[in-house]
Amino acid sequence: MIDVQTQETELKREIGLIDATLLVAGGMIGSGIFIVSADIVRNVGSSGWLIAVWLIGGFMTLAAALSYGELSAMYPKAGGQYVYLREAYNPLVAFLYGWSLFAVIQTGTIAAVGVSFSKFLAYFLPWASEDLVVFTLGNFKVSPAQLIAIGLIVFLTYVNKNGVRGGKIIQTVFTSTKLLSIIGLIIFGFIFFKADVWNLNWSEAWKLHRINIDGSSSEYIGKAAIGGAVASALVGSIMSYEAWNNVTFVAGEITNPRKNIGLSLLLGTVMVAAIYILLNLMFTAVLPMDQIALTEKDRVGIAASEAIFGSSGTAIIAVLIMIATFGCNNGLILAGARVYYSMSRDGVFFDKIAKLNKHAVPEFALWVQCIIACVLCLSGRYGDLLDMITFVAVIFYVLTIGGIFILRYTKPDVERPYKAPLYPFLPGLYILMGVAFCILLIIYKPQFTWPGLFIALSGIPVFYLLKLRR
Template sequence: MEKHSSSGAQFQRSLRLIDGVMLVSGVMIGSGIFIVSAEIARTVGGVGYLLLVWVLSGVMTIIGALSYGELSGMFPHAGGQYVYLREALHPLIGFLYGWAFFLVIETGTIAAVAVAFAKYTAYLLPQVGEDYIIWQIGGFAVNRAQLLAIAMILFLTYVNTRGIRTGKWIQLIFTLAKILALLLLVILGLWIGFQAQVWQANWQQAWHAFQVVFQNGQTIQQPSSGILLIGLTGVAMVGALFSSDAWNSVTFIAAEIKKPEKNIGRSMFLGTLLVTIVYLLCNVMYVGVLSMHEIATAPADRVASAAAVHFLGTWGAGMIAAMIMISTFGCNNGLVLSGARVYYTMANDRLFFSPAGKLNEKGVPATALWLQGIWASLLCISGKYSDLLNYVIFVVLIFYVLTIVGIIRLRKTRPDLHRPYRAVGYPYLPVLYIAMAICICISLLWLRPDYTWPGLIIVLIGIPMYYAFIRRQKSSSVSSQS
């Protein structure tokens, strides 16, 4: 049963299937699709491998969504993945996820998306750019772009404290706008900007695998094959996967979804399928307009801008900037809305600050929202959110693996649980997901070790915090009994 807030307020089940799909799609589409293909091209080389990375990442995301559907049916409560890990494995595992979620995963993503919004706003309005320093002490400085990013976070936090309905409508409007804008970009690119010679040249070298490295101001191609190519493909998938991340956000608001046993799983499947198709179409457009060299060396990795300039002229970059502003605003609304429900549930488990476990008169966890917004704002000012997100990529994948392992474990340990939805292709697809994710983790350990151990340290620091909360629980119980 869903726990009621200590304030007496309750979550309202007011979100329909379409709202869930818009949340999933909206939080998945941020700024990644506009830039990530450059890094993928530099890592794997040919267009065949570029598209393969996006296909594999899309398939992996859809499999994850189909698998999570079973857990969402069994535990249709606020908190989503935190609840699944708590129930399937151990409360400590659930806490470590929630700890990293608050410290970096969700708040760091909110900060990064907000700063991306500010940077692209500055393209259209230079007065709010990073060059305008407001305050500086030594090497630490606060600029207008950071203040705009913080203003965005606090505004969306305030809006979502006023009830789920306002946040729902923002999500619906902005998600539809950015999906339509992306499809329009694809149509214009393939209709106006398509270059047959470029397309043919790209496909002639489709399976030529190489890394692009920069030395002395020049780009050098280093061929790759065999085990190295497999490892590099895994590394390249990280960018595509995290351009599609946060698809599980709808599980966090399960207590506010109508018919959650069915609609959460459906929302994840339909949302991930929609975004996967849109992402593939975007990349097909890129390789029809730009050579692989132009994709790999796009200025500041802005592949979409480079493509748009080809067929829309100088104002094409402005159009892309406006699209990214729309995209990041809608993305952050979904992240702000959903993330606070995890801290709410943790607080009710007495594993987070107790005020976060209360709902306001609008039926939303306002304190949890403000704690999340304030910490994300501090990350904006610190400028360290990007490093932190790189560090936790590894552990986020591990938590995904552990969650899907939880499906298998619950089938064995709690077979009597009501399962209104069962994971499609069980056990083969869940096992395939686990195998793919482990391969990516091994690739990161081998080729990008700096992205692995710092994230593990961040998570492991949560272990003494967990036992501190447990000791506090025991002390409170003893005090209440005496």
Template sequence: MSETKHHLQRTLGLFDATSIVAGSMIGSGIFIVTSTMAKDIGSAAWILVLWLVTGLLTMTAALSYGELAGMMPKAGGQFVYIQRAYGRMVSFLYGWTVFTVIQTGVIAAVAVAFAKYTAVFFPELNIKIFAIGESWDFTYKQVLAMASVVLLTYINTKGVKTGKTIQVVFTSAKLIALFSIIILGLYFGLKTNIISENFTDMWHATRTIVDKVDGKVLSVTELTGFALIGVMGATIINPLFSSDAWNNVTFIAGEIKEPQKNIPRSLFLGTLIVTVIYILANIAYMSLLPVDGIAEGATVIEKGIKFADQERVGAAAASVIMGNIGVFVMAGLIMVSTFGCNSGLVLSGGRLFYAMSKDGLFFKKAGELNKHDVPAKALWFQCLWACVLCISGRYNDLVNYCTFASLLFYMLTIYGIFILRKKEPDAERPYKAFGYPVIPVLYILVTAAICVALLIFDTVNTTAGLIIVGLGVPVYYIFMNKKVA
């Protein structure tokens, strides 16, 4: 059968689309980053405020994207929206950044987290295969991370129904497990006085600097005024990363039934579900563990959220509920969570590169569908680069690169609503952005302030993100002036 007869099949309903939104968002972050936030901000109230602000920002962006999704229910999603508002070059820069950093970077970060927690059961994964200098090791964890990406890519080349099944099963499993942790955490935690102690002086904010080698406290700084605002703007990248990838459902618009209705609905429902879960999970953590703690503490309660071993605050909370076995239960949960998360990321990302190829802005082979009506070669291109990023094994660097770059293009896309309202006032809009123009403007302003804070407090990583975006300019002209095989 000729390949030209193959086309994307609309087989995904509202439940499937919502599962992809929620499943792509929930990975490893919710089980880890609260410990980092506790070091940065040191306040129970401000930590919850940042998670709430993140949820509101994410839901606001999702509701705004609903208008664009209704107008352009095509494979490629955000790439298509940006091109219609700004033209081919800007859309290519987005696609280039998604390929080099955003999508593949998140896939790599989640795969590294999957391998890290698998090592709880199989410590042999920590064995070095070889090292370069004192700062970089290649271990079996990186091998496992890459293997997991390859496996998920292979599964998703077998058809969207296969990928959908994996996504629905793993998303359902981790939602049930997370709600169990929340319910048990609140049940046991509220019997103690830990939560009342956490909220006794809940607005008192401090920044704790810890030695990365031995874990000893180097300094503790009181935070007030602009210093507090700046640190909050920088540390919010942690919950933002944990809530990212909600837009992936727009990439697969070509395979969703009634996309004009189901994509906006799934964006709202998925982001709402995850926001509620994240806030409740953090309240459960604070019911079981003190926010502050002692770096040299002998127990998980003495260490608290701030000094949880390897920042595994989820594992620390589970161990309070179930004892030592809780560490293994939580590790298993995170393995399920990260594997399911990456399934959705792999499934969605390939569709974006397929759309780019069809527009002449990516390798031609990526625009071909296999016998299962899946852009298999686009998936394998994505897999190859994600595996390269897995080699670094540096979870935090991958987080910073992809989240900052994502924020830049989220702002740009939402501003595109204003451009298209002016350029195409009569275009069909089955759904209009909630609270337009006030809500979209607020999102842009708040996100811009966060990006400025990140540039100030994390200059190296954010500048690297900007350089990667900028490198897309000469690559764009290569694609425009030369046929890329």
């Protein structure tokens, strides 16, 4: 039940710089980094291009994070990116971002990460497998993995509704553990370095080609095809960096927010980018490129761990991914509710979501987010939803960074304790790269674009219905 006996009226600032940095890193590192390299290699075919894709994704994320620092210093309020869009554009644009977050970006990611936790739990508890069926209703089937994911989401929502302190502790402990574990995996990978595998992988490091599911390869003809291949590969990379901006959502609970939000964005994104690149370099040191591309169910992390540790490698990586997904989901749940809370405070979402409980957290927003995420778990469409997330998220990143230019012109007198470095070059470069990425996806992977765009635009009638109701 929602605790409404004694309500707070303001959020409490209990998140320090280290907590905020770990929220940035923890939100990004889930199960994706151990899986998506398989699809990247199928698209680019070589070790050099594999690392280049991770470098491009890391550069784009870092450029965006550095640019967001200016906005976070100007508007250190709960809701983060939603607030920046509202100030730079108008309430409708901001609402469409919040609506997309509510309908697919945040809730879909929470569902997918929860099911990933269950999948790897099944290595130790076979009855938790996603391949089993608990019950069916016609063509609708529910697996133990989906039910466990729902249980995990409900548990973490309950923890976070009891105050930001509990969620902060979980985030700090689990993110620290997974960072140390991944660093340990990278070190062991290079200790068991396989010179013959490394030399084979890097002998033709920049030969861009496609590796097909049957093991054959095909060449790309023309610059357009090459651009499409790189854009397709970037989907996995950018998706793995996704959620770096979640720390801006909890700006109302961060101490010294004008300084700490921008600094945590910088520290968190640099840390994760370095780990992702080193981890993929390690993959090329223990696994041939064909094996990375064609590993069973794309589980590159398991294949690499088995190459390092033998038969115990599967259990080691399963534990690591469970730690990663548990901490990742906690951060997503903690942060997402603050956006809906800010929307409701602006009068463009359901009234009750704007209320804080006696622990000074938006409890109703947390439970509504929990319900949507659980429904998406049951739908079985969480994988498809993730495909849409990258395109929609990048569109809003481009709009938000474009807001820096707009606000410099429309609100030149607003205090800016921190300014985007290398302005206008760095923010402008991100906008160009983001637009090019979205255009290439529209051309070469329309199945990733139009559904996500439709979900975002479906918020327009919702916005006006809510305004009309008021």
